[in-house]
Each structure stands twice: as structure tokens, then as C-alpha cells.
Amino acid sequence: MKAAVAVEDKIVRVLGEGGEVDASKDPRLSDRDLLTLYRAMLLNRMVDERMFRLQRQGRIAFYIGATGEEAAIIGAAFAMGEKDWVVPCYREFGAAYVRGFTLRDFFCQIFGNAQDLTKGRQMPVHIASSRLHVLSVSSPVGTQIPHAVGLAIAAKIRKAKEAALVFFGDGATSEGDFHVSMNFAGVFRAPCVFLCRNNQWAISVPRERQTAAPSIEIKAKAYGFEGVLVDGNDVLAIYATTKKAFEKARSGGGPTLIEAFTYRLGPHSTSDDPHAYRGEDEVELWKKKDPLIRFREYLEKRKLWHQDRETKLMQDLNEEILSTLKEVEQIPPPPPESIFEDVYAVMPWHLREQRDQLLRWLEERKKITESY
Amino acid sequence: MTYREAIRAGLREALRSDPRVFLMGEDVGRYGGAYACSRGLLEEFGPERVRDTPLSESTFVGAGIGAALGGMRPIVEVMTVNFSLLALDQVVNNAATLRHMSGGQFSIPLAVRMATGGGRQLAAQHSHSLEGWYAHIPGIKVLTPATVADAKGMLLAALQDPDPVFIFEHAMLYPMEGELDEDAGAADISQARVRRQGNDVTLITFGGSLPKTLEAAEQLASLEIEAEVVDARVLRPLDISTFLTSVAKTHRVVIVDEAWRTGSFAAEISAQIMEQGFDHLDAPVARICAAEVPMPYAKHLEEAALPQVGIIVKTVQGL
Known part of the structure; x- marks a missing residue:
């Protein structure tokens, strides 16, 4: 239990497990902001539940959720500026959502339809939005981390007061890209915030198998900058810590590594069954620390929330999810020949040739099918 | 320069x-x-x-x-x-x-x-x-x-x-001397280029093999074989049309590529010429590539592994 002791010693926490607030650390968000955060977190949770069902029904191929990690994802993104960059891992719909990525955008992406911003080319939840400065998700673990450092270096060279936030999991901290990117950022004092969602499990491999170190945040020390351990299920602690890291980054103070200590309450993705590798008792323990429950208890204590509002919001969100789904499912897929677009800015001759070949074949197939 | x-x-x-x-x-x-x-x-x-x-x-x-x-x-x-x-x-x-x-x-x-x-x-x-x-x-x-x-x-x-x-x-x-127009801006990066005109055989190459291939073409000229040397320049997207124009004229092709033969870029060029220029060919496309071994250190071993001018000349003569 060495790790647990080290965590309790230095973890940053604003909200206690019963929703009581540490006034000295309270980032003092407005009532409106608090409710916006809560709404986004609840929506994210409900979308996860609905999408798992859709995948089981065979309506979508794959889904990967954020259940249990909503505070770490949404709280951090909420602390950023409009021009800052989010470099997501693959659970960060909530981060994009609070920057303006709509539920409709998300569902179009999951269905890979003609209005999907990624044009049916990406796995579900692998979102991208250049308009919102949300970088395209890369599946190979940790490979997005150097992109964030590059974005930060670019901001520094352009003398823009912008910074980049990169999300990754505890598994990614075993990848070379994590270490070399931290090293790079440290050397150049790049305005970059590294946010590790330590959800304790990299699919079936526990955190203890990723590192013998007592925590992940201490790794920052080796690269010459600060690491902070934060209660990842405490949305206000995540918000306050990320905000501080961004202020430091923008004022030339260099990078920060934030370890958001949290838990993946659900499976890794729809392709995973966690019963094969972890006990229910552990999950039950973490369910009591659910970031939504804790935040709701805080809002109730502040008299911003009560059961009736909760019921009403759940109804509203459910309706919004269902009506958006209904509309999105009617949108046709992108045309087959669109696969040849965007390989390059300008389509080269060989791709034009391959596209024309495909079109001819599709035309022929249509004729054959019609003749039956 | x-x-x-x-x-x-x-x-x-x-x-x-x-x-x-x-x-x-x-x-x-x-x-x-x-x-x-x-x-x-x-x-x-x-x-x-x-x-x-x-x-x-x-x-x-x-x-x-x-x-x-x-x-x-x-x-x-x-x-x-x-x-x-x-x-x-x-x-x-x-x-x-x-x-x-x-x-x-x-x-x-x-x-x-x-x-x-x-x-x-x-x-x-x-x-x-x-x-x-x-x-x-x-x-x-x-x-x-x-x-x-x-x-x-x-x-x-x-x-x-x-x-x-x-x-x-x-x-x-890097140490090679050559002409440079100081005012020349960006080069075209969509086309291959004919570096030497000839009617008897097309030698297609790129990168470090170009000087060797040009030298081989000079030696071939003294043997009364006029080789056309085409520098691919851009491997992707590849300009196959310049190769085909040359092949239509010479009817014979040798590709010089310093990489390993199996699955090489020379293989790709060869395949595309067969697909699109088969009727122009009077002989199978030939390839000169490096020996399929990790490159050795010792000078005479390294020379044995790399494409050499003499091999290019010999291959063309054998077509």
C-alpha cells in the first residue's frame, strides 16, 4: 500500500468525499459555471450508457467511454482558453464538448456519416475539430504527446499567449514518447500541460505494472519541472490545478505534469470485459468516489441543486440524446469515392485514377445488381 | 557550388x-x-x-x-x-x-x-x-x-x-559539385526528368545512383549504345508518364536502385512499366539493386554489395 500512502500525503483536493469544500482552495467558479460543468459531466455519463447499448445492438461498431473520469476530462478542458489546444487521448469527448463540439457532431462522428467532421474515416470517439483547436485523436498510445509539445513550441516562437493540454492514460507513461516529450518540453520550457488520467488500469494491466514509482507525477522532477497529484474525481481540484498550470505556462514558467488520480468505472472499451482481471469489490469502492456524486453533493450543499432538478435534467438530456440520435441515424454515409480526398491537399494523378476506377466498378456493379 | x-x-x-x-x-x-x-x-x-x-x-x-x-x-x-x-x-x-x-x-x-x-x-x-x-x-x-x-x-x-x-x-x-542558378526558386516536385538523351535503352534511377548511372551511360556511349537516363526525382507521387515516354522510344529498361531488390522501389517502377508499357518492351525490365545483405563495413565488401558502374554497363550489354 506504499502507493496509497504517497497519494494521500500530497494529493490536491478541493471537494471532500462528501462534497464538503476546502474554502482555501476553492477556485470560486460562478454558479452558472458550476452548473455548466455538472451538466456536461452528466451528459457525458449518459451518452456513455446509451452508446454502449447502441454498440450491443449492432448499430455502431465500437465505443470508448469516460465513465468515472468525467471530472478529470471536463474540469481540465474548462480551465483552458479558446486559443489553447487540446490534444486528446481517446476518452475526451467531454473536453471537446465544453469547447463547443456538439452532441450532434459527436454522434455524426460515431456513425461515420456524411456530416461527420472526420468523414467516416476514424473510429468512433476519435474526434477532431480544427475550429475548436481539438487535435485529431491518434490511436497508437502516447504518440500524441510530442504533437502537444510542438504546438506549445510553435506558440512560443509566435509569441502567442497560448498553451497546449495533452491527455493520456497511465499506460502511456510506459511509452518512450511520454518520456522524450516531457524531456523536450522541459528543455525548451514549452507552454505545455501534460495531463495523465491515471485510471489505474491500462486495459487489463494495473498501474503497478506500469511503474515501480510511488506516483506518476514525480516523473516530472526528472525532467526539470513540477508534477502535481490531483484527486481526479474532484472536478474543482482538476479545474484549479489546470488553470494554475496554464497561467504558469503562458507566463513563461514552462510545463507541468498533472496526475489525475481517478478510476475507470467501466470497461476499457466495448471490446473489453473487465471481470476477467479485476474484482467487483474494487469497483464498488470507487463507485462511492464517483465524481458526479461528489460534485452533486457539493452543489446541493450550495443550494444549487436538488432531486427535482436532477430528475428534470436527466429527462432533458435523455430527450436530447434520443432526438439527436434519431436525426443522425438518418444521415447517409459519405460517398465511396470520398476516400480519395484529403490524402493530400491536392489529389495526385494516381489517386484520381484509382477514384475513377472505383467509380467505374461501382457503376458496373449497379448495372449487374439491377439486371437481377 | x-x-x-x-x-x-x-x-x-x-x-x-x-x-x-x-x-x-x-x-x-x-x-x-x-x-x-x-x-x-x-x-x-x-x-x-x-x-x-x-x-x-x-x-x-x-x-x-x-x-x-x-x-x-x-x-x-x-x-x-x-x-x-x-x-x-x-x-x-x-x-x-x-x-x-x-x-x-x-x-x-x-x-x-x-x-x-x-x-x-x-x-x-x-x-x-x-x-x-x-x-x-x-x-x-x-x-x-x-x-x-x-x-x-x-x-x-x-x-x-x-x-x-x-x-x-x-x-x-554532399561534396558533389554542380551548377546552381542563384535566383532559381522552388523546383518542380511532380515530375521525373531526363538527365541524358538516348535512343537505345532507358536507365531509370534516383538519388545517389544518378551519378553512377550517368557515368555508365558515358561508358555505354563509347560502346555505341546511347542510353537515356531518367531521374525519377519524386518517388511519391511517382511520375510514371516520363518513364513511359522514354520506354516508347528505347523499348528497353534498366532500373538502378541502391535498396534491396525484394520489394524495392525498382520493383514498383518495373511493375508500372509492365502494366502500362508492356507493348513497348522488347526485353524484360532489368533491375540493378544492392545485394540483399546488411551493408558490410570493409571497403571491398561494401563495393561488392552496392550497385556499381561496371554492373550497369554489363547489364545493358546483356539485354
């Missing part, structure tokens, strides 16, 4: 004319580059724009992608193609895919330069010719400048391109 000086002239011109351009990599600053291409540029442009980085190929390529996304025009120097394998994920899974996978939302105007090829007695891990591998990947452009003019012109063209461009500079070419 040498090939190396032409690259330096290109770097200098780019850094002077576009504030978005910066150079980063290992030893590019104070040391002036492992092949001395950036010598003097640190003094002229300062450490922010001529940036020595920590030694991590995946990070300078990955951060180059990030900087390109962030509005810059980075030039990344990876010391050699051999070490670029440490950055291969960034190339294949990221630089090459991000435009397409993001639905065209993101553009990565990144130029990556690296030395390639053998011939300097540096053994296998310093002597790979993997530009053909890179040319397998859709989403990137692959350039193999083989002349002094292309050394500068292709770099400037890469910096005007909205897509990631990989430039393979054959290490044997």
Missing part, C-alpha cells in the same frame, strides 16, 4: 524569407549539422530558429508535426534514414494520416530532411536506403534530390507544400 552548399543556401533563403520557418534536430545548431548543411545558420538566425534538440527522433519529428499544426513551417533534420526508424510511428501513423483521418481539417506542412544510402564504409546501421519504404506510404511526399539544383530547389518546394515532405539526401552527394 556543392550539393551541401546548395542545401545550406536553400535553408538560408527559407529562414530569411519566411518567419514561420525554423530548423530543428540533432547537432543542427552549434555543430552545423552532421553533414555540415546548416553551418553558420545558428549565428545568423539564433537558437530559436536553428534549434539543437534533445536526442530523440520521435520527438523532433512528432514536435515538428505539432509545430506545423500550430502554424509554423518546421524543417526537421533527422541525421540519417537509419535513425529515422525511431520516428517511424510519427511518420506512418501521424504525419501521413492526420489530414485524411481528420476529414481534411488538419494540414501538416512539415519538411523532414535526412541523409540516406551507403558507400562511406559506415556499415549496415549507417547505410540503409529506405526511401522506397517511405514511398510506400500515402499522405507523404518523397523526394530524392540527385543534383545540386534539386538539393536547393526541392527544399524550397517542400516548404511551399501543404503536406509533409520527406527529402532523402544521399550522403555520397
Whole structure:
């Protein structure tokens, strides 16, 4: 239990497990902001539940959720500026959502339809939005981390007061890209915030198998900058810590590594069954620390929330999810020949040739099918 | 002017004319580059724009992608193609895919330069010719400048391109002397070029094999065989039409490629000529490639492994 002791010693926490607030650390968000955060977190949770069902029904191929990690994802993104960059891992719909990525955008992406911003080319939840400065998700673990450092270096060279936030999991901290990117950022004092969602499990491999170190945040020390351990299920602690890291980054103070200590309450993705590798008792323990429950208890204590509002919001969100789904499912897929677009800015001759070949074949197939 | 000086002239011109351009990599600053291409540029442009980085190929390529996304025009120097394998994920899974996978939302105007090829007695891990591998990947452009003019012109063209461009500079070419029009700007990067006219046989090559092939063509001329030498220049997207025009005239093809034969770029050129120019051929397409062994160190062993002028001459005579 060495790790647990080290965590309790230095973890940053604003909200206690019963929703009581540490006034000295309270980032003092407005009532409106608090409710916006809560709404986004609840929506994210409900979308996860609905999408798992859709995948089981065979309506979508794959889904990967954020259940249990909503505070770490949404709280951090909420602390950023409009021009800052989010470099997501693959659970960060909530981060994009609070920057303006709509539920409709998300569902179009999951269905890979003609209005999907990624044009049916990406796995579900692998979102991208250049308009919102949300970088395209890369599946190979940790490979997005150097992109964030590059974005930060670019901001520094352009003398823009912008910074980049990169999300990754505890598994990614075993990848070379994590270490070399931290090293790079440290050397150049790049305005970059590294946010590790330590959800304790990299699919079936526990955190203890990723590192013998007592925590992940201490790794920052080796690269010459600060690491902070934060209660990842405490949305206000995540918000306050990320905000501080961004202020430091923008004022030339260099990078920060934030370890958001949290838990993946659900499976890794729809392709995973966690019963094969972890006990229910552990999950039950973490369910009591659910970031939504804790935040709701805080809002109730502040008299911003009560059961009736909760019921009403759940109804509203459910309706919004269902009506958006209904509309999105009617949108046709992108045309087959669109696969040849965007390989390059300008389509080269060989791709034009391959596209024309495909079109001819599709035309022929249509004729054959019609003749039956 | 040498090939190396032409690259330096290109770097200098780019850094002077576009504030978005910066150079980063290992030893590019104070040391002036492992092949001395950036010598003097640190003094002229300062450490922010001529940036020595920590030694991590995946990070300078990955951060180059990030900087390109962030509005810059980075030039990344990876010391050699051999070490670029440490950055291969960034190339294949990221630089090459991000435009397409993001639905065209993101553009990565990144130029990556690296030395390639053998011939300097540096053994296998310093002597790979993997530009053909890179040319397998859709989403990137692959350039193999083989002349002094292309050394500068292709770099400037890469910096005007909205897509990631990989430039393979054959290490044997750096000291090569050649003509350079000082005012020449960006070179065309869509077409192959005929470097020597001839009617009897087409020799197709690129990069470090061009000088050897031209020399072989001179020897063949003394044997009364007029070879047409075509420099592919751009491996992706490949300009097959220039090859076909030449083949239609000569009816015979020999491809010279310093990489290993099996699965080589020479194989791709050969296949495309068979597919589209079969009726023009009077003989099977021949290939001259490196021996399929890790490149040895000792001089006579290395010579035995690499394509040589004599072999090119002999092969043409045997057609």
C-alpha cells in the first residue's frame, strides 16, 4: 500500500468525499459555471450508457467511454482558453464538448456519416475539430504527446499567449514518447500541460505494472519541472490545478505534469470485459468516489441543486440524446469515392485514377445488381 | 557550388524569407549539422530558429508535426534514414494520416530532411536506403534530390507544400559539385526528368545512383549504345508518364536502385512499366539493386554489395 500512502500525503483536493469544500482552495467558479460543468459531466455519463447499448445492438461498431473520469476530462478542458489546444487521448469527448463540439457532431462522428467532421474515416470517439483547436485523436498510445509539445513550441516562437493540454492514460507513461516529450518540453520550457488520467488500469494491466514509482507525477522532477497529484474525481481540484498550470505556462514558467488520480468505472472499451482481471469489490469502492456524486453533493450543499432538478435534467438530456440520435441515424454515409480526398491537399494523378476506377466498378456493379 | 552548399543556401533563403520557418534536430545548431548543411545558420538566425534538440527522433519529428499544426513551417533534420526508424510511428501513423483521418481539417506542412544510402564504409546501421519504404506510404511526399539544383530547389518546394515532405539526401552527394542558378526558386516536385538523351535503352534511377548511372551511360556511349537516363526525382507521387515516354522510344529498361531488390522501389517502377508499357518492351525490365545483405563495413565488401558502374554497363550489354 506504499502507493496509497504517497497519494494521500500530497494529493490536491478541493471537494471532500462528501462534497464538503476546502474554502482555501476553492477556485470560486460562478454558479452558472458550476452548473455548466455538472451538466456536461452528466451528459457525458449518459451518452456513455446509451452508446454502449447502441454498440450491443449492432448499430455502431465500437465505443470508448469516460465513465468515472468525467471530472478529470471536463474540469481540465474548462480551465483552458479558446486559443489553447487540446490534444486528446481517446476518452475526451467531454473536453471537446465544453469547447463547443456538439452532441450532434459527436454522434455524426460515431456513425461515420456524411456530416461527420472526420468523414467516416476514424473510429468512433476519435474526434477532431480544427475550429475548436481539438487535435485529431491518434490511436497508437502516447504518440500524441510530442504533437502537444510542438504546438506549445510553435506558440512560443509566435509569441502567442497560448498553451497546449495533452491527455493520456497511465499506460502511456510506459511509452518512450511520454518520456522524450516531457524531456523536450522541459528543455525548451514549452507552454505545455501534460495531463495523465491515471485510471489505474491500462486495459487489463494495473498501474503497478506500469511503474515501480510511488506516483506518476514525480516523473516530472526528472525532467526539470513540477508534477502535481490531483484527486481526479474532484472536478474543482482538476479545474484549479489546470488553470494554475496554464497561467504558469503562458507566463513563461514552462510545463507541468498533472496526475489525475481517478478510476475507470467501466470497461476499457466495448471490446473489453473487465471481470476477467479485476474484482467487483474494487469497483464498488470507487463507485462511492464517483465524481458526479461528489460534485452533486457539493452543489446541493450550495443550494444549487436538488432531486427535482436532477430528475428534470436527466429527462432533458435523455430527450436530447434520443432526438439527436434519431436525426443522425438518418444521415447517409459519405460517398465511396470520398476516400480519395484529403490524402493530400491536392489529389495526385494516381489517386484520381484509382477514384475513377472505383467509380467505374461501382457503376458496373449497379448495372449487374439491377439486371437481377 | 556543392550539393551541401546548395542545401545550406536553400535553408538560408527559407529562414530569411519566411518567419514561420525554423530548423530543428540533432547537432543542427552549434555543430552545423552532421553533414555540415546548416553551418553558420545558428549565428545568423539564433537558437530559436536553428534549434539543437534533445536526442530523440520521435520527438523532433512528432514536435515538428505539432509545430506545423500550430502554424509554423518546421524543417526537421533527422541525421540519417537509419535513425529515422525511431520516428517511424510519427511518420506512418501521424504525419501521413492526420489530414485524411481528420476529414481534411488538419494540414501538416512539415519538411523532414535526412541523409540516406551507403558507400562511406559506415556499415549496415549507417547505410540503409529506405526511401522506397517511405514511398510506400500515402499522405507523404518523397523526394530524392540527385543534383545540386534539386538539393536547393526541392527544399524550397517542400516548404511551399501543404503536406509533409520527406527529402532523402544521399550522403555520397554532399561534396558533389554542380551548377546552381542563384535566383532559381522552388523546383518542380511532380515530375521525373531526363538527365541524358538516348535512343537505345532507358536507365531509370534516383538519388545517389544518378551519378553512377550517368557515368555508365558515358561508358555505354563509347560502346555505341546511347542510353537515356531518367531521374525519377519524386518517388511519391511517382511520375510514371516520363518513364513511359522514354520506354516508347528505347523499348528497353534498366532500373538502378541502391535498396534491396525484394520489394524495392525498382520493383514498383518495373511493375508500372509492365502494366502500362508492356507493348513497348522488347526485353524484360532489368533491375540493378544492392545485394540483399546488411551493408558490410570493409571497403571491398561494401563495393561488392552496392550497385556499381561496371554492373550497369554489363547489364545493358546483356539485354
